[in-house]
Amino acid sequence: MNGFPLCFAACRIWRASWKFRSIYESLIAYPNLLMRFAIFSDLHANLEATEAVLADARERECTHFVCLGDVVGYNANPHECVEIVRKMDCPVVKGNHDEQASLAESSRGFNALAEAAINWTREHLTEEDKEWLRQMRMSRQVRDFTIVHATLDSPDQWAYVFNNLDAAASFTYQHTTVCFFGHTHVPGAFVRDEGVKRVKVDQLMIEESKKYFINVGSVGQPRDGDWRAAYCIYHIDKNVVEQRRIKYDLATTQKKIIQAGLPRLLAERLELGR
Numbered sequence: 001m002n003g004f005p006l007c008f009a010a011c012r013i014w015r016a017s018w019k020f021r022s023i024y025e026s027l028i029a030y031p032n033l034l035m036r037f038a039i040f041s042d043l044h045a046n047l048e049a050t051e052a053v054l055a056d057a058r059e060r061e062c063t064h065f066v067c068l069g070d071v072v073g074y075n076a077n078p079h080e081c082v083e084i085v086r087k088m089d090c091p092v093v094k095g096n097h098d099e100q101a102s103l104a105e106s107s108r109g110f111n112a113l114a115e116a117a118i119n120w121t122r123e124h125l126t127e128e129d130k131e132w133l134r135q136m137r138m139s140r141q142v143r144d145f146t147i148v149h150a151t152l153d154s155p156d157q158w159a160y161v162f163n164n165l166d167a168a169a170s171f172t173y174q175h176t177t178v179c180f181f182g183h184t185h186v187p188g189a190f191v192r193d194e195g196v197k198r199v200k201v202d203q204l205m206i207e208e209s210k211k212y213f214i215n216v217g218s219v220g221q222p223r224d225g226d227w228r229a230a231y232c233i234y235h236i237d238k239n240v241v242e243q244r245r246i247k248y249d250l251a252t253t254q255k256k257i258i259q260a261g262l263p264r265l266l267a268e269r270l271e272l273g274r
């Protein structure tokens with residue numbers, strides 16, 4: 001019996017099945033390729049900035065939303081911002097202002113400005129709002145990335161990551177290629193390769209061989225000298241993280257802060273991005 005035709009047929013079947021497999025894998029991967037995450041943090045009860053960021057994210061065709069905490073504190077619309085994020089039903093992690101606002105009284109020392117705002121915030125949240133803030137998790141994994149408000153090494157201690165050494169401590173506990181965080185209100189990224197270095201986000205290409213600890217900046221109270229609301233878009237299809245800065249109705253936010261009887265300095269610092 002001539003084995004050649006049999007071998008030839010087997011080869012054809014193997015090639016056809018391989019082709020079918022790659023089409024099947026593409027179809028499985030397709031929904032992932034369509035995922036585009038808007039990742040935002042530190043809204044701090046700034047309704048105008050929150051609405052502007054969400055409008056931009058929808059315009060940019062973001063399909064998924066992730067909130068890194070500090071929904072409340074400092075500005076004058078805590079209940080409205082809680083309602084917006086709660087209704088979005090997206091992954092959220094707890095910030096230090098979320099924690100303090102959900103308690104009957106402060107358990108740790110804020111500076112005088114933040115303390116005045118958190119006392120005011122408690123009085124302007126419903127019990128349902130506080131319960132929602134209370135049940136937030138400290139960190140979690142979303143798809144194949146991690147989210148946390150402050151640090152991965154001690155998320156409930158609310159330490160700040162400003163330099164490479166701070167970032168190195170978090171990298172020790174980071175098991176995904178990418179982790180997004182907030183808390184400092186200063187956008188930027190730390191990359192761990194041979195060592196740890198700080199880079200700008202702008203359009204950051206993610207390489208699987210490295211690790212990235214990315215601060216998305218603050219929606220409601222940026223502190224990097226730029227008053228515009230900050231957030232990031234994670235383009236899953238391109239493996240790129242993009243930093244966005246969005247103008248919003250700053251004058252209305254400032255007017256609300258003053259009318260609410262919150263410290264005037266909270267209104268003034270917004271236009272300075274400090």
Ligand SMILES: [Fe+2]
Nearest residue numbers: 042070095183
């Ligand atoms: Fe914050």
